[in-house]
Structures are given as C-alpha cells and as structure tokens.
Amino acid sequence: MSSVRARRSETRWVTRFMPIFLAAVFGLATYTTAKRVCVDHFLHRRQQPSAAIAILVLYFVTFVLMVLTYVRLFLVIHQNPGVVPLGQRAIWRLEKEEKEKPSWRRHKHKQTDDIEANPYSNVGPDEDPDSPGLESFYSKDVFICESDGKPQWCHSCCTWKPDRAHHCSDIDRCVKKMDHYCPWVGGIVGETSFKYFIQFTFYGSLCAIVVITACALCTKQRLKTGYGLDGFVVAMLALNGLLGFFAITMFITSARYAFLNMTNIDYLKAKTFPHTLAIRVPRGTQSCEKYKVITYPISNPGDLTPPLSRDTGARGVASERDMLATRTFAIVKTELGENPWDLGFYRNWKSIMGNGLIDWLLPLKDSPCATYENNESFYEMGSIYQRVRERFGLPPLIDDEKGFATSKTEVGAQPKERKQNNKQEQGQQDQAHGPANL
Numbered sequence: 384m385s386s387v388r389a390r391r392s393e394t395r396w397v398t399r400f401m402p403i404f405l406a407a408v409f410g411l412a413t414y415t416t417a418k419r420v421c422v423d424h425f426l427h428r429r430q431q432p433s434a435a436i437a438i439l440v441l442y443f444v445t446f447v448l449m450v451l452t453y454v455r456l457f458l459v460i461h462q463n464p465g466v467v468p469l470g471q472r473a474i475w476r477l478e479k480e481e482k483e484k485p486s487w488r489r490h491k492h493k494q495t496d497d498i499e500a501n502p503y504s505n506v507g508p509d510e511d512p513d514s515p516g517l518e519s520f521y522s523k524d525v526f527i528c529e530s531d532g533k534p535q536w537c538h539s540c541c542t543w544k545p546d547r548a549h550h551c552s553d554i555d556r557c558v559k560k561m562d563h564y565c566p567w568v569g570g571i572v573g574e575t576s577f578k579y580f581i582q583f584t585f586y587g588s589l590c591a592i593v594v595i596t597a598c599a600l601c602t603k604q605r606l607k608t609g610y611g612l613d614g615f616v617v618a619m620l621a622l623n624g625l626l627g628f629f630a631i632t633m634f635i636t637s638a639r640y641a642f643l644n645m646t647n648i649d650y651l652k653a654k655t656f657p658h659t660l661a662i663r664v665p666r667g668t669q670s671c672e673k674y675k676v677i678t679y680p681i682s683n684p685g686d687l688t689p690p691l692s693r694d695t696g697a698r699g700v701a702s703e704r705d706m707l708a709t710r711t712f713a714i715v716k717t718e719l720g721e722n723p724w725d726l727g728f729y730r731n732w733k734s735i736m737g738n739g740l741i742d743w744l745l746p747l748k749d750s751p752c753a754t755y756e757n758n759e760s761f762y763e764m765g766s767i768y769q770r771v772r773e774r775f776g777l778p779p780l781i782d783d784e785k786g787f788a789t790s791k792t793e794v795g796a797q798p799k800e801r802k803q804n805n806k807q808e809q810g811q812q813d814q815a816h817g818p819a820n821l
C-alpha cells in the first residue's frame with residue numbers, strides 16, 4: 384500500500400521536522416548519559432564503576448528497544464497506514480484535478496481545508512444496489528450503519544466506511560480504527576500502527592526515566608561535593624523531564640484505550656453518540672415498534688418488487704441461490720457509552736498487542752485485529768452484541784440461514800456436539816452388533 388501525505392503544507396513540514404528533532408534529542412541524551420554522567424562523573428570523578436555500568440546497561444537496553452519500535456512504527460505508518468481504498472468517484476476527481484493542474488502553484492491554490500468545497504466531494508451515497516463494496520457489509524451478521532440501515536458513507540472518499548473507520552482531515556482519507564494524527568511519529572496512528580505506538584511510548588518513557596534518574600543523581604552529587612552544575616546534564620534533565628512526561632501520559636492513555644478496545648475517536652464518540660447497528664434477522668422479518676428492517680440486496684430505485692419475489696422461476700419460487708443471497712437486518716441502537724467491541728480487559732489487550740509476552744514487548748508481529756477475518760463482523764464483538772439482540776427481542780437466525788455460527792460459543796460447541804453424537808451412534812452400533820459378534 385502506498386504512503387499517504389498530509390494535505391496542509393505546514394503539517395507536512397512539522398511531520399518532516401519532528402523525526403529529525405527526536406534524533407537530535409536521542410543523540411544528545413546518549414552523549415550526556417554515557418559520556419558526561421557515567422564516564423566523567425561516576426567512573427572518573429566518583430570512582431563508582433558499578434553505578435556507571437548499571438546506568439549504561441539500563442539506558443542502552445531501553446534506548447535500543449525504543450529506536451527499534453520507533454523505526455517499525457515509522458515504516459508501518461508510511462508503508463501500510465491502514466487507509467480505506469478510495470471510491471471510483473474520488474479517483475475520477477483526483478485524476479481530473481491532475482489533468483487540470485497547469486502548475487504546482489495553481490494546484491496549491493485549489494487546495495482547501497473545506498472538504499465540502501472540493502469538486503465532487505459533496506455527493507450523496509451511491510444508490511446503485513450493486514455499489515462496489517456494499518456486499519462486504521451485508522455478507523456480515525452485524526455492521527455499523529446509519530438510521531436507514533445503510534453503511535456509513537464518506538462524501539470525500541466516495542466509499543462505504545467499514546466499522547470504526549474515521550475520515551482524517553489531515554490526510555483526507557478514511558483510516559481504519561483511527562486514533563490520532565501524530566507528527567512525532569510521521570503520520571496517522573490507526574489499526575496497523577497502534578500496537579507499535581504503545582510500545583514506542585512505553586520504551587520512550589523508560590528511557591526518559593533512566594536519563595532523568597542519572598542526571599538527577601549526577602547533579603545532586605556535583606552540588607554536594609562543590610563541583611557546580613553541568614550545563615549539558617541540567618539541559619537533558621529539563622528536556623527529558625518534559626518529553627518523559629509527554630511519553631508517559633501518551634503511554635498510559637494508549638494502554639487504557641487498548642484495555643478498553645477503543646481508540647481516541649471511539650472514546651470521544653462514545654460520550655455523545657450511541658452506535659447504530661444493522662443486525663441480521665431471519666428473512667421475512669417485518670418492522671415493528673422496537674425496530675425497523677432493511678433487506679439486501681437493495682431494490683433498484685423505482686422497483687417496487689419485494690426482494691424475496693424478484694428473479695423467480697417458472698413456479699414463482701425464488702431460486703435457492705437468490706434466497707441465500709438475500710439478507711434482512713434489524714436497525715437498532717446501543718445505549719450511550721456501550722462498546723460493542725468490548726471483549727474484557729485481557730482479550731481486548733490481546734486483540735491489539737498479540738497473544739504472548741514476546742508480542743507485547745517486541746515489534747515483530749502486527750496486531751491480530753488488523754488481520755481479523757470473520758463472517759460475523761468486521762471486528763470481534765463482545766457480550767454487548769448479544770445483549771442488544773435480547774434487549775430488542777430480535778429473533779434468532781434459523782438453521783438454513785446461519786451458514787456460519789453467529790457466536791464463538793456456537794462455533795466451539797459444534798465439534799463437541801458432533802463428537803457426542805458420534806459416540807452415541809458408535810455405542811448404538813456396538814450394542815446392535817455385539818451379540819452377533821459373540
């Protein structure tokens with residue numbers, strides 16, 4: 384996947400400058416901690432080699448891990464930022480802008496922060512029943528939708544937005560599980576990079592704590608013995624105190640979101656807006672006072688024939704293939720503050736950070752949620768999903784409509800039931816053939 388750039392020139396320049404600034408800070412911190420604190424002060428002046436070695440080991444271990452996680456984070460953000468593919472109309476718009484651009488100055492003049500002012504951006508959702516990407520939603524058992532039962536539509540990207548995707552104004556693209564735009568790490572933090580951002584802020588916090596502790600001990604001993612202050616040490620103490628506070632705050636905030644299976648965007652939305660869900664129900668379910676229903680594939684505009692009656696054979700019965708492709712969804716809302724993707728603290732953490740301690744500490748594998756594939760939903764849902772079904776009294780799917788189990792409990796129960804049935808059948812066969820064999 385190609386890299387995406389920030390729209391505003393000032394944002395691009397800040398994004399380019401921040402990695403250089405961090406590299407300079409890391410270099411100065413390494414020089415100050417290793418040379419001026421450990422070698423000059425503890426080793427030569429104080430004759431404390433054990434203290435110098437301990438500080439150096441702690442610093443370089445945390446420093447190397449911090450650099451490794453930063454490099455992985457930076458590469459993922461630029462190579463696989465987790466953006467949603469543009470719709471065809473958005474691609475046409477970009478192609479037209481490129482053709483009409485006589486110079487970079489005119490192109491710059493045409494750019495605007497107002498999304499609605501851009502050509503073709505203020506277009507409504509694609510009304511084509513066979514709209515590209517729409518089937519990926521109604522092939523699921525549940526997805527986030529608007530009040531009419533259709534998936535959320537991005538007017539700028541001209542595409543249907545997957546669950547938990549958010550349009551980032553900084554890069555003018557929809558991002559899966561977007562958390563925030565961070566110039567410190569060179570771009571957007573989202574589904575593919577959130578794990579590495581947590582790891583980077585964690586090791587950055589530890590490294591800052593080591594530098595602050597070493598500089599504080601050095602300064603205290605220098606004042607006590609009358610050597611005075613070291614300008615480099617004092618400067619690193621102040622600078623790492625500021626950056627360390629920022630890194631610790633970001634780590635605590637991000638880790639909290641990971642335990643809740645939320646992003647910064649999810650958290651802000653949860654305070655104001657409930658989630659509207661399209662939950663699959665048996666075909667033929669009718670709207671009632673509690674909920675309304677929508678049936679996919681959606682009818683063509685002006686086609687008054689019900690979906691279940693279209694494409695019928697000679698006897699007026701829809702083919703089995705067409706019936707299986709037809710799905711009905713109930714449109715319901717969660718309570719304010721409910722998180723349908725809450726799996727519990729431990730499973731939430733594992734869905735982002737990985738399944739073991741090695742995955743949690745080292746930037747080796749991508750987040751499991753970034754590669755999650757299931758016919759039930761875009762992301763694994765927790766108990767809130769079943770609770771909403773019960774709250775609205777939604778009828779369960781009948782056997783011929785399930786295709787796949789609607790919950791992990793059912794998926795895990797099927798093999799056990801088959802084994803029990805096989806054992807019962809085997810026992811009956813043994814009883815029937817036992818006397819004859821004797």
